[in-house]
Amino acid sequence: MSGHGTPIPMTSRASGALTGTANVPGDKSVSHRSLILGALAVGQTHVTGLLEGQDVLDTAKAMAAFGADVKRLGDGEWTINGVGVGGFAEPEDVIDCGNAGTGVRLIMGAMATSPINATFTGDASLRSRPMGRITDPLALFGAQAVGRANGFLPLTMVGAQNPMPVRYTSPHPSAQIKSAVLLAGLNVAGDTVLIEKEKTRDHSERMLRGFGADVTTVETDEGFEITLKGQPELKAQTIAVPRDPSSAAFPVCAALIVEGSDILVPNIGLNPTRAGLFTTLVEMGADITFENEREEGGEPVADLRVRSSKLTGVEVPPERAPSMIDEYPILSAVAAFASGKTVMRGVKELRVKECDRIDAMARGLEANGVKIEEGDDFLIVHGQDGSVRGGGTCETHLDHRIAMSFLCMGLATDEAVNVDDGGAIMTSFPIFQELMRNLGADIS
Ligand SMILES: O=C(O)C1=C[C@@H](OP(=O)(O)O)[C@@H](O)[C@H](O)C1
Ligand SMILES: C=C(OP(=O)(O)O)C(=O)O
Secondary structure: OOOOOOOOOEEEEOOOOOEEEOOOOEOHHHHHHHHHHHHHOEOEEEEEOOOOOHHHHHHHHHHHHOOOEEEEEEOOEEEEEOOOOOOOOOOOOOEEOOOOHHHHHHHHHHHOOOOOEEEEEOOOOHHHOOOHHHHHHHHHOOOEEEEOOOOOOOEEEEOOOOOOOOEEEOOOOOHHHHHHHHHHHOOOOOEEEEEEOOOOOOHHHHHHHHOOOOEEEEEEOOEEEEEEEOOOOOEOOEEEOOEOHHHHHHHHHHHHHOOOOEEEEEEEEOOOOOOHHHHHHHHOOOEEEEEEEEEEOOEEEEEEEEEOOOOEOOEEOHHHHHHHHHHHHHHHHHHOOOEOEEEEEOOHHHHHOOOOHHHHHHHHHHHOOOOEEEEOOEEEEEOOOOOOOEOOEEOOOOOHHHHHHHHHHOOOOOEOEEEOOOHHHHHOOOOHHHHHHHHOOEEO
8 A cells, every 4th residue: 555655756757758658547436347347236346457556456455345346367367256335344444445536436436325334544644634525415315424533534424224315516627536426325215316516527327328217417507417217236246447547648748849750659548537538639739639439338448549749838737627627747748848937727626635636746846846837726827838857855745646747747847857656656556657758758
């Protein structure tokens, strides 16, 4: 688990052209959901391409603790023999979700409508992230969260004895809130309805349908209204996890800023609720081509060919934020090399991720000679037109995306860029350093 070991300082230096193929790991969101839905299904779910990052491994362990039979057959290949909706057993020990907000929040939802109790914890980062956004809607089903006065982990979820279906309007644009409510609704007779004002990633809806649940989405004046019919029998599935666009973002952005680069990033999931970064990069003048566009397992997929490019700052439309929420750190790093300002507004959700990502990016960029402006829900990066000083040490606060963003930035700065701790990279992209070095990146 990240955050419990000794810090791992890392450094990146100006590198020659990046070339070759970047085979990034499986999608983290789809991997968590494959394990959780597999555990709630009847029969054996077979998964290939599962991300074996620590976040997902912690979810696999948790599903075993709730009674599913979870087995690793080989690299990324897993089976889950599920217990069926309503079949979760009470775990004998604390569920430690490590660094994973998605893991803990979705699992809390999945168990909240069963008459069992479970105690959840995580690392220092996860123990400082808000859980009220999940425990509040789960309380409407009849589940109770008991724990610290500030609502942070550790906490015990006391599952509802007689759960009631819920109609809930999410106060934040969050797929984790939506997913927790829908997963809780599985074990409740009647319709559970979740309304979101802005569309967030829809992997839960797609995968629930794939497992046989009745889930409908309609657009109304209030936003997107998602209805799940309770107590379905979920049927085990065969799942090929697409590769993670949020991980692809790092080699893609590195290739854009390192002169002469030309790389291929195959098989990337391009679900429109996830692909906002690529739209933004193309608007900035990025030379990205989407080759072999196709559908795999119900998700759009393409191979990305990326060549280094001269970029111009843009104003990112705030309504695009949910579709690229995890990509603002790497976009901020790339924006430092553009000409002109890149304006990112409507991004206050960044303040409650593995760390306060607006603050972490702002401080790290300043330490490397980049001018920024920041506010409660915005960050503006003043592009240095291709020449960024570097030379700074960036604090990563147990946040994988902050670490990888600054390490990519350092591949094109005048002086080396240091991060104080790259340990958290293991949570989502365990082969990051090896993959980047194979492309020619100087990261040590
Ligand atoms: O549902 C998911 O798989 C995720 C949802 C997002 O979080 P929020 O729901 O908090 O926006 C995202 O940041 C996270 O990396 C994965
Ligand atoms: C925010 C992230 O993950 P989580 O919320 O699952 O910790 C992320 O991976 O960028």
